[in-house]
Amino acid sequence: xxxxxxxxxxxxxxxxxxxxxxxxxxxxxxxxxxxxxxxRNQIDLAMHWCRYGATLAGVSNxxxxxxxxxxxxxxxxxxxxxxxxxRKPDVARRPERFLHVLTVAYERGGHTRAVSxxxxxCATYAASERHSILISMQEELPVPTWLRDSARRGxxxxxxxxxxxxxxxxxxxxxxRALEYDAVVLHxxxxxxxxxxxxxxxxxxxxxxxxxxxxxxxxxDVADAIADIRPVGHDLSMRFRSPAPKKFLLPLPxxxxxxxxxxxxxxxxxxxxxxxxxxxxxxxxxxxxxSSVLGYxxxxxxxxxxxxxxxxxLVAIGLSESEPYxxxxxxxxxxxxxVGFINNPDIVELYYRTxxxxxxxxxxxxxxxxMDAARHGLPVQRLCSPYQPxxxxxxxxxxxxxxxxxxxxxxxxxxxxxxxxxDEKRVELGNRLRAAVLRDHCGExxxxxxxxxxxxALRLPRDAPxxxxxxxxxxxxxxxxxxxxxxxxxxxxxxxxxxxxxxxLGDLPRVIRFSGILHSIKPLLFDPAGEHRARKRIGxxxxxxxxxxxxxxxxxxxxxxxxIFRR
Numbered sequence: 308x309x310x311x312x313x314x315x316x317x318x319x320x321x322x323x324x325x326x327x328x329x330x331x332x333x334x335x336x337x338x339x340x341x342x343x344x345x346x347r348n349q350i351d352l353a354m355h356w357c358r359y360g361a362t363l364a365g366v367s368n369x370x371x372x373x374x375x376x377x378x379x380x381x382x383x384x385x386x387x388x389x390x391x392x393x394r395k396p397d398v399a400r401r402p403e404r405f406l407h408v409l410t411v412a413y414e415r416g417g418h419t420r421a422v423s424x425x426x427x428x429c430a431t432y433a434a435s436e437r438h439s440i441l442i443s444m445q446e447e448l449p450v451p452t453w454l455r456d457s458a459r460r461g462x463x464x465x466x467x468x469x470x471x472x473x474x475x476x477x478x479x480x481x482x483x484r485a486l487e488y489d490a491v492v493l494h495x496x497x498x499x500x501x502x503x504x505x506x507x508x509x510x511x512x513x514x515x516x517x518x519x520x521x522x523x524x525x526x527x528d529v530a531d532a533i534a535d536i537r538p539v540g541h542d543l544s545m546r547f548r549s550p551a552p553k554k555f556l557l558p559l560p561x562x563x564x565x566x567x568x569x570x571x572x573x574x575x576x577x578x579x580x581x582x583x584x585x586x587x588x589x590x591x592x593x594x595x596x597x598s599s600v601l602g603y604x605x606x607x608x609x610x611x612x613x614x615x616x617x618x619x620x621l622v623a624i625g626l627s628e629s630e631p632y633x634x635x636x637x638x639x640x641x642x643x644x645x646v647g648f649i650n651n652p653d654i655v656e657l658y659y660r661t662x663x664x665x666x667x668x669x670x671x672x673x674x675x676x677x678m679d680a681a682r683h684g685l686p687v688q689r690l691c692s693p694y695q696p697x698x699x700x701x702x703x704x705x706x707x708x709x710x711x712x713x714x715x716x717x718x719x720x721x722x723x724x725x726x727x728x729x730d731e732k733r734v735e736l737g738n739r740l741r742a743a744v745l746r747d748h749c750g751e752x753x754x755x756x757x758x759x760x761x762x763x764a765l766r767l768p769r770d771a772p773x774x775x776x777x778x779x780x781x782x783x784x785x786x787x788x789x790x791x792x793x794x795x796x797x798x799x800x801x802x803x804x805x806x807x808x809x810x811x812l813g814d815l816p817r818v819i820r821f822s823g824i825l826h827s828i829k830p831l832l833f834d835p836a837g838e839h840r841a842r843k844r845i846g847x848x849x850x851x852x853x854x855x856x857x858x859x860x861x862x863x864x865x866x867x868x869x870x871i872f873r874r
Contacts (some may be wrong), residue, residue: 308403311324317752318460325801326367326799326800326801326804327367327368327370327585328370329801330363330364330366330367330368330369330370330801330804331367331369331370331371331778333363333801333805333811333826334359334360334361334363334364334369334374336360337356337357337358337359337360338356338374338376338377338380339355341353341354341356341357341360341377341380342380343498345380345383345384350384350388350475351473351474351475352816352818353380353384354384354474354500354504355372355816355819357377357380357381357500357817358498358500358815359524359801359808359809359812359815359819360377360499361374361377361497361500361523361608362497362498362808362811362812363525363804363805363808364498364523365496365497365498365519365522365524366807366808366811367666367799367801367804367808368522368523368594369523371523371525371547372522372524372543372547372548373524373527373547373548373549374523374525375528375549377525377797377805378503378525378526378527378528378529378549379528381500381503381504381507381525382503382504382507382508382529383507384475384504385478385503385505385506385507385508386508386516386604387502387503387777388438388475388504388630388714389475389478389479389482389505389507390479390482390568391508392482392483392486393509401600401762401763401766402490402512402762402766403435403436403437403489403491404436404437404439404487404488404489404490405429405437405438405439405463405488405489405490405491405492406437406439406440406441406484406485406487406488406490406491406492407422407425407426407438407439407441407491407492407494408440408441408442408443408481408485408491408492408493408494408495408502409440409441409442409443409494409495410442410443410444410495410496410499411442411444411445411448411496411503412440412442412448412450412451412454413448413451414449414451414650415648415650417492417518417559417673417674417675417676418494418516418518418519419451420675421494421516421518421559421560422440422454422457422494423453423454423457424559424560424561424562425438425492425516425560425758425785426438426440426457426458426460426461426463427457427460427461427562428560428750428751428753428754428758428767429461430457430460430461430462431750431751432750432751432754433754436461436462437461437462437463438457438458438461438462438463439458439461439463439464439465439466439488440454440457440458440463440464440465440466441465441466441468441481441484442465442466442467443468443477443481443495443501444470444499444501445467445468445470445497446470447813450465450467454523461854466484468480468481470471473735474500474501474504475504477501477677478501478504478505479505480509481501481502481505482505482506485505485506485510485511486510486511488511489508489511489512490511490512490513490514490762490765491511491512491513491514492513492514492515492516493514493515493516493526493530493867494516495520495526496519497519497523497524497525498524498525499525499526500525501528502525502526502529503528503529506529507529508708509529509531511528512531512532512765512766513530513531513532514530514532514533514534514761514762514765515527515533515552515559516532516534516536516557517533517534517535517536517540517544518536518559520536520539520540520541520543520544521539521540521543521697521698522539525550527548527551527552528549528551530549530551530552530712531550531552531553531764531765532552532553532554532555532761532764532765533552533553533554533555534555534556534557534761535554535555535556535557536556536558536559536674537556537558537674537700537701538556538699538701538702538703539696539699539701540557540697540701541554543697544801550811551765553764553859554759555757555760555761555764555802556703556751557757557758557761558702558703558704558747558748558757559674559675559678559748560748560749560758561679561682561744561748561749561753562599562682562725562749563724563745563749563750570660571660574657574658574660574661575661576658578657578658578661580620580622580661581620583618583708584618584619584620585616585618585619585620585663585664585726586620586622586662586663586664586668587612587619587620587621587622587662587663587665587666587726588622588658588659588661588662588663588664588665588680588685589621589622589623589624589665589666589667589668589673590623590624590625590655590668590672590673590676590680591623591624591625591668591676592625592654596625596668596669596671596672597623597626597631597632597668597669597674598670598671603669603670603690603715603832604666604715605632605669606632606635606638607715608719609621609635609639609643610635610638610639611719611723612722612723612726613639613640613642614639615659615723615726616723616726617642617846619642619726620642621642621644621666622644622646622658622661622662623643623644623645623646623703624646624647624648624649624655624658625647625648626645626646626647627645627646627647627648628647631839644701646658659679659680659683659685660682660683662683662685663685663686663726663730663733664678664680664686664687664688664722664725664726664733665677665685665686665687666686666687666688666722667687667689667690667699667700667711669689669690669692669695669698669699669718670690670692670695670698671698672689672698672699672700673700674700674702675703676705677700677702678691678702678744678748681704681705681737681740681741681743681744682741682744682745682748683741683747684734684737684738684740684741685737685740686725686733686736686737686740687705687709687740688711688712688718688721688722688725688813689705689711689712689715690711690712690715690718691712691713692710692713696721697804699711702747703747704740704743704744704746704748705740705743705744706787707743708736708739708740709736709740711819713714730850761819762807763824767778773784799840800826800829800830800834801826801830802826802828802829802830802831803827803830803844803847805822805826805827806823806824806826806827806851807824807847807849808823809822809823809851810823810847810850810851810854817855820854820855821855823851824851824852824855825845827844827848827851830844831844831845832847832867
């Protein structure tokens, strides 16, 4: 990538590299603490340190995406604490019994839907297969009923491990359950350490479905194969992850359900949208999908599109009127319509039917929403910032029809041009995108073109040459940059990422929580921030302090000098 000439870009990238250095330093500190805990036979504390370090690395990319040292430490924990029961796979026949492993299943969330769709496709086009689901850390969150239904249609069961047991007990049960199947498919969170412990010696063939292909992650050392969901993620895996597993491209599986285009008028009537409006739809989480950073501004994009045509109504699912752009509706004279998070898929379906054009979120793509929009026959506009090639919707099917924009001006100009087109021309483009998505993501075509070569490779020895795979053209200007998520959240100081990672995990011991408090003091007192960001920092700090009892603070104070000097 060329060096940025814009001073603002240069400043933010400098902050990014500084954040990466701090994240790397904290990761290696956590790894060192984990090793010392193992040496003292404090296995539970060691796993907490590893989980914290891996989660931090996933949130604020430390400049690398894989740690053999941490994975080997976790494998050693499994080797010394779990039984070595091993079942030699029958390489003469194709695997037919699959166990899909998740960390947590969400009602909303693309990777949970991907598991359901994967199983549904196989239930339709490979009736002899059996697919079960195991969830390791669901806790009190309800399991989606549609996921249970998929397991039943796949001829299997849904297993939720008890979170009342220790991690070693859960790892042992995960291993025991896996021995009943021909292969395991990991859909786990990047910081989930249980597969590393449970499958330290790969007792059955293991495939990672790398749904977070832009992030640091655990698990690759125990895998026989990695399946990346995008060409840019596949490129990253080939160059920067563990060299041992075979690596494939496996686009997201989607439903091939038919969506009638004739229902647009009825959908608009039911949602209270004017019949003659030009509806531009976008979907994404408010917290990071629509950040304004590195010269790219979501509010500026919205205003430019709305100003181009008074009939435009830009509907944003996932954004509320108060967060994160409270004045944007007023600034567009009501043409911007944030409707908040919608939990009912039938209502989301109505919004897809009302739309004329779909906009991907930026700087971070909403990959599943983009594919669903294309499947509905909508023209889809995507943005690939040269500073953020890891975060865009890089897809072989969509790229075969239309290329994404590389600047915000190009993004806006393309949408305005589409708005000028007659309905028939937009429908024609949408139908071409729909055909491409059906070809690469849906039904028997997805299974035979993408999934079958991956499953067949699981039967081969780990050191066998990688089988040939379908090639996907990549655009030369999208050179890989190892910044991950760090470059668009660089205005958060490292201490706040430490605090955020600790709060996200919830059950970390006091020594790690107190470390987060110490990290947070400096950015609270000295690092500048706008009012909105400052309130969030203070809120995080308060929650961390509130999570520690007084006796824990006194205990941590006794060990603080040693911790500071060791750093």
